[in-house]
Amino acid sequence: MRVNTTGTRLATMLMATTLLAGCSLLTSSDKDEESAPDIQEQQLYEQGRTALEDGSYITALNRLEAIDTRFPFGETAQQAQLELIYVYFKNGDWEDARAAASRFIRLHPDHPQVDYAYYLRGLAAWQAGRFSLERLRVIDIAKRDPGATRDAYGDFSELIQRFPNSQYSPDARQRIIYLRNLLAQHELEVADFYLRKGAYLAAVNRGQWVIENYPQADSTRDALAVMVEGYMGLGMDERARETLAVLIQNDPGNDQLKGRTFNPRHVKGKLRG
Incomplete structure (x- = not known):
């Protein structure tokens, strides 16, 4: 059988040309890839910003998370991290x-x-x-x-x-x-629970905590009332009397002082007497 050498040589040349072109394209692609990260980061950021301004928080989340993951040290990384907090919040x-x-x-x-x-x-x-x-x-x-x-x-x-x-x-x-x-x-809700259970020392501690840590809170006067009742439950009448005097001086109209006695021993009348 006679082989067509001319056709064979032609096919070989075409294959070689194709391989060379492929190598050329690969080299070109590699060069593009080297400069792609900066472009990709900026594009992601712009897409994220646009989505954020449009209220598309899921899209913004995806774009900003991609920057945070792929470009943690990029030019837009810090701003993207800051805006990502807001997106989480809005979501x-x-x-x-x-x-x-x-x-x-x-x-x-x-x-x-x-x-x-x-x-x-x-x-x-x-x-x-x-x-x-x-x-x-x-x-x-x-x-x-x-x-x-x-x-x-x-x-x-x-x-x-x-x-x-x-x-x-x-x-x-x-x-x-x-x-x-x-x-x-x-804290006073917890203190009231302790009073009902007879855990007077725990109730006093809660009242003291409110006064020391939240001195400007509206409930500090009620905390004094809790402490009066707790001291009475502990049999510490003198401390109860002193605390009651502070309560009367600072909040004479407190609900605990009008129309209601301190449970469980009606200490209001006892201390005043």
């Missing part, structure tokens, strides 16, 4: 928002917008506690687990201590007033 991912804020504060303590991270961390804790005066009375909220409440109080307190002139500090101060009263009320 209702309170724990993720707090974790991201804490991470940003740890990694970038001197960042010019680190006060914003503190503020968002506090807001996330605030929301995690589901503080809604329109739907729940303060007394109802006070009976719940105060973990998130304490976190928010600590976060906002740290913000105003570190950055008293921050644009976020005025709002933080207002929230602290509410949180302080809430935490104090919670």
Whole structure:
């Protein structure tokens, strides 16, 4: 059988040309790949920013998380991390928002917008506690687990201590007033439980805690009343009398002093007599 050598040579030349072209394309692709990361990072950031401005928080979350994962030291990394806290917050991912804020504060303590991270961390804790005066009375909220409440109080307190002139500090101060009263009320709920159980020393300690840690709270006068009852339960009449005198001096119109006696021993009449 006769072989067509001319056709064979032609096929070989075509194959070689194809391989060379492929190598050329691969080399070109490799060169593009070297410059692609910067372009990709910027594109991701712009897409994330656009989605954030449009309220498309899921899309913004995906883009910003991609930057945080793929370009942790890129030009837009710090701003992306900061905006990621806000996106978590808007998506209702309170724990993720707090974790991201804490991470940003740890990694970038001197960042010019680190006060914003503190503020968002506090807001996330605030929301995690589901503080809604329109739907729940303060007394109802006070009976719940105060973990998130304490976190928010600590976060906002740290913000105003570190950055008293921050644009976020005025709002933080207002929230602290509410949180302080809430935490104090919670402590008194626990103290009242101890009184009902006859655990008078524990009740006194709770009342003392409120006075020492939340001296500006509305419940400090009620804390004095709790302490009076606790001291009487312990048989410490002199301490009860002294505490009652402080209560009368600071809050003569307290509900505990009018129309109601201190349980369980009617100490009000006894101490005054």
